[in-house]
Amino acid sequence: MADSAQTLDGPSRSMVEARGLVKAYGHVRALDTVDFRVETGEVVAIVGASGSGKSTLLRCLNYLDPPNEGDVWINGHLMGAVETVNGVRKASEREIRRHRADIGMVFQHFNLFPHMTVMQNIIEAPIAVRAMARGEAIEAARELLASVGLADKQDAFPAELSGGQQQRVAIARALAMRPRVMLFDEPTSALDPELVDEVLRVMRQLAQDSMTMLVVTHEMSFAEDVADRLVFFDKGKIIEQGKPAEVLRAPSHQRTQAFMQRILRRGQ
Ligand SMILES: Nc1ncnc2c1ncn2[C@@H]1O[C@H](COP(=O)(O)OP(=O)(O)OP(=O)(O)O)[C@@H](O)[C@H]1O
Ligand SMILES: [Mg+2]
Numbered sequence: 256m257a258d259s260a261q262t263l264d265g266p267s268r269s270m271v272e273a274r275g276l277v278k279a280y281g282h283v284r285a286l287d288t289v290d291f292r293v294e295t296g297e298v299v300a301i302v303g304a305s306g307s308g309k310s311t312l313l314r315c316l317n318y319l320d321p322p323n324e325g326d327v328w329i330n331g332h333l334m335g336a337v338e339t340v341n342g343v344r345k346a347s348e349r350e351i352r353r354h355r356a357d358i359g360m361v362f363q364h365f366n367l368f369p370h371m372t373v374m375q376n377i378i379e380a381p382i383a384v385r386a387m388a389r390g391e392a393i394e395a396a397r398e399l400l401a402s403v404g405l406a407d408k409q410d411a412f413p414a415e416l417s418g419g420q421q422q423r424v425a426i427a428r429a430l431a432m433r434p435r436v437m438l439f440d441e442p443t444s445a446l447d448p449e450l451v452d453e454v455l456r457v458m459r460q461l462a463q464d465s466m467t468m469l470v471v472t473h474e475m476s477f478a479e480d481v482a483d484r485l486v487f488f489d490k491g492k493i494i495e496q497g498k499p500a501e502v503l504r505a506p507s508h509q510r511t512q513a514f515m516q517r518i519l520r521r522g523q
Contacts, residue, residue, distance in 0.1 A: 268331065270295040270436050270467040271316060276325035278311050278491075285311040286322065287491035293436070296465045300478035300499060303488030304514055309471040312488070313438045316469075317358045318351050329357055330435045356384055359429030359437040363445045365421040367413040367428070373400070374409040377428045385432060392431070399427040403457050419450030423457055436467040443474060475518055479503055487511045 271293035278286040285308045293299050301309050314320035316327055318334050327334040334354050336343045346354065367376050377399065378392040387395075400406050403423040413421050422442055429437060439458065443451040455477050462468055462481050472478060478485055478499050485499040487508070495508045506512045 269293060269328070270297070270330055271469070272328040273312075273316060274326050276312070276315055276322045276327070278308075278315055278320070278322050284491045286315060289325070289491070289493060291486070291493065293467060293469060295467055297484065298462045298466075298468045298470065298482045300482035300485045301469060301471045301488060302473070302475075302478065302485060302514070302518075307488040308491040309488050310440050311491075313360070313440050313469065313471065317355050317360060317438060319355075319360075329354065332357070352384070356432055357435045359432060359434035361422070361425050361429055361437065361439045361442050363441040365413070365418070365425045367421055367424060369413050372410050372412055373405070373416075373424050376413070376424060377431045380428070381431050381433075396427070396431055399430055400424075402460070403427045404453070417450060418446045419453045422446065422450075422454045426454075426457055426461075430461075436469070437461065439468065439470040439472070441471050441473070443472070473518060475503060475515075487514070489514075 269292045271291070273289060273291040276286045276289040276291070277284065289312065291312070301312065303309055311320070315322040316329070318327070321335055332354060333343070335346050335351055337346045337350055368379070371379065374393065374396055377396040378389070381387040381392045381395070382389060397406070397409065400409055403426060405420060405423055405427070408416065408420065408424070413424070416424065442458070443454050446454065451474070455474065458468070458470070458477070459481050470478070470482065482499050484496060485502045486493055487495040487502060487506070489510050495502060495506060495511045502511065503515060506515055
């Protein structure tokens with residue numbers, strides 16, 4: 256990128272790095288001094304109780320909701336800042352949108368544009384933000400739709416699709432921007448149980464294709480099979496992290512143990 260800002264303390268070599276992130280809503284510290292790093296190609300599962308700060312972390316990383324304190328680097332680029340000859344200055348909204356183009360985001364609710372077809376949903380941002388030629392965007396969208404198993408749905412409207420199909424379109428739409436990292440916020444928790452696997456299958460394939468991924472999820476078997484690392488949040492802090500199988504089988508923190516027991520009970 257033309258304006259790839261370096262940092263005062265040196266650029267990060269990780270795909271995602273956050274240092275000293277604080278985000279407060281009134282007196283609630285949704286993020287309480289979080290340091291966090293994700294290497295290129297790494298898949299990190301983020302788990303924790305409701306209200307522990309998982310969604311806030313994702314929103315701070317992509318600057319949809321900028322942190323009160325701390326710094327975020329995406330692919331070595333300091334978010335929200337631009338380096339000039341006179342030093343680092345705050346980025347404008349437009350510049351932040353451009354920084355965000357490297358980050359794909361998939362939410363619990365699919366957020367597709369209801370008045371646009373599947374194809375229009377996918378090509379809109381690449382044309383508007385990446386200035387991609389329409390023909391090229393359509394070609395890329397066809398390939399992406401095939402890769403998520405929806406080659407025959409390009410002319411459908413979102414309301415004509417199942418939840419699982421809509422979520423796969425949402426993933427294809429995020430990928431159409433050619434992001435360097437994908438953030439998923441509970442992508443399967445609004446789905447009927449029988450539709451969960453088709454979405455997880457697409458995410459598994461993406462991980463196999465070496466996409467860097469952060470996945471907030473309650474799907475522990477997915478986390479164990481696919482994630483390289485599991486990060487456990489509690490009250491705005493990371494209290495435990497490690498290889499998923501180890502954290503899941505033998506959590507060392509009492510609050511992680513209690514959380515895992517609740518999850519396991521629910522899964523029975
Ligand atoms: N826009 C907001 N305004 C006020 N408080 C907020 C806002 N967003 C989050 N919070 C608060 O910040 C804390 C962390 O919220 P967050 O949504 O990050 O939790 P979460 O771990 O994603 O929870 P869940 O599993 O329910 O999605 C909560 O106490 C929440 O009430
Ligand atoms: Mg959340």
